[in-house]
Amino acid sequence: MSVLEQKLTRLTAAGRFDICGAGECIQSLSSASCISYNRRTGGCGRMLKMLLNGSCSYDCAYCSIHLQREPVSLSPEELADAFLRLWRDGIVEGLFLSSGIPRDVDCVMHDLVETGEILRRRGYDGYLHLKILPGATRADIHDAARVADRISINLETTSPDRLGGIAGVKDYRQDILKRQSWVAEEKPGGHTTQFVVGAADETDAEILSCLADQHRRVRPSRIYFSAFNAIPGTPLAEHPDTPAWRARRWYQADYLLRDYGITADELRTILNEEGFFGDYDPKMVLAAANAPVNVNLAPRRDLLRVPGIGPKAADRIISLRRVHPFSGPADLLRAGIRGKAAGRHLVFSDRDTVQTKLFL
Ligand code: SF4
Incomplete structure (x- = not known):
């Protein structure tokens, strides 16, 4: 395997923690992996999902990327070359690009945007999703929104206190919420966010309040939920995993809030005393009452x-x-x-x- 192929393998493997479609599934390519996703126009597409940098100087307790001893990264030109080869050979149709933050956020964000610009200059007109890093500048968010079909910044959890318990560097209000409001202004109707359900021990009542605020204030086109799974070697290695059904129920509850006119107050009526949903379809529970x-x-x-x-x-x-x-x-x-x-x-x-x- 060439050095480039080894890097692709590691950077696509490290990209698996970001979600860009509910129910996505991973497929192997010759030297990397991609995910299949449901196209809005029907059928299934293949998207390369990867990181530009596979190491990070941040300390998020649920993530293993900052534990990488051997940093791995591609330059914007290398990544664009590798992706365009796969795209022109018909192996992938879209790119979801995120990154660890091994150095200054602005440099990494600049490289993400530059990768997108190279792709567009070289004739790529397919789907491009760029991750906005916590603390990104307004100018970089503006440029990312211009070059990408979709941009996203991850909330991960529900509040400054909850994030403080699992990530010491990121400031929830400044680095994430403030940036998310810029994201919403730069890409209305074209931005998403993600929760790692259970990593910070938040209740469903807290997630519900946070989601209601999201739909009122910034209106993400999708919110993704991944059930927390402990990764060996991380500070949360002994933390209990979140059952997959909890993330699944959150997709259902979020649809109800977003597309069905059901309010957060109505959903609150079906939480238990500890503030959690049971493993039941929330729409069925509401209808039964x-x-x-x-x-x-x-x-x-x-x-x-x-x-x-x-x-x-x-x-x-x-x-x-x-x-x-x-x-x-x-x-x-x-x-x-x-x-x-x-x-x-x-x-x-x-x-x-x-x-x-x-x-x-
Ligand atoms: S910012 Fe946090 S979640 Fe993102 S790659 Fe770095 S350590 Fe992982």
């Missing part, structure tokens, strides 16, 4: 509260019932509404005092 919904009369916001009905299905119901009211399960099936989940929570008229079990 409410009366069934009249499919012919309910406003869109109430239809969206029915398990199995999403924004598209709610719109389809509203347009179809204008022409022909729903009279039974067959009408729902014709509208593409399937499954027991919806049936348990729908009635066809207000005379249906007993819940109609449509699909049982």
Whole structure:
């Protein structure tokens, strides 16, 4: 294996901790790995996800990159060359580029932006996601937003106190929240963030308050959740892992906040006394506490509260019932509404005092 191939192997392996798509899966290339992701336009794409620098001078307790004894990095030209070869050979379609911070943040951020600029100058017109590093300057964020399709800065956890317990260098308010507000201004509708759920022992109640604030203030297009997994050799090596289902439930809860009109206060009603969700679909739990919904009369916001009905299905119901009211399960099936989940929570008229079990 050439030196370049060895570097690619290490830098793609180190890039696995950043998430750029729910349910992403890793595939091997000849000298590196890439992830497959769901294209918005349908089908599956392949994205190279990697770091520019595989070492770091910061001290985040959940991360192993700062433990690397042999620093590894590529220059912007080397990374652009390697990526363009893979892209032109049709092996990958997109690039997600982040970096450790082995030296001054501004130098590393500048290299990330320069990599993007080289790629664009050399004809790359595909998807590019650049990570914004904590403490980045406004000018670098502006340049990254100009060259990339998407940019992101990781919150990791919910508050200055929580971050202080797991990362001694990063300042939550200054280095992350302030930068995130610049990110939102420079790339409205094109930025994301990520939580490492459980690393700082935050409760779901704390995450919920933080998410409500995110959606009100900076409106990330996606929030990613990774369940904390202890890495041997790190200060959190003995910390219990977060069960995968907790991150999965957070994706569901975040969809409800973002796309379904369900409020943080409603979600708070299903937290337990310690401030945590159980391993249940939060939409199912909320629906179980409410009366069934009249499919012919309910406003869109109430239809969206029915398990199995999403924004598209709610719109389809509203347009179809204008022409022909729903009279039974067959009408729902014709509208593409399937499954027991919806049936348990729908009635066809207000005379249906007993819940109609449509699909049982
Ligand atoms: S800033 Fe923290 S999380 Fe990011 S690479 Fe450095 S040590 Fe890891």
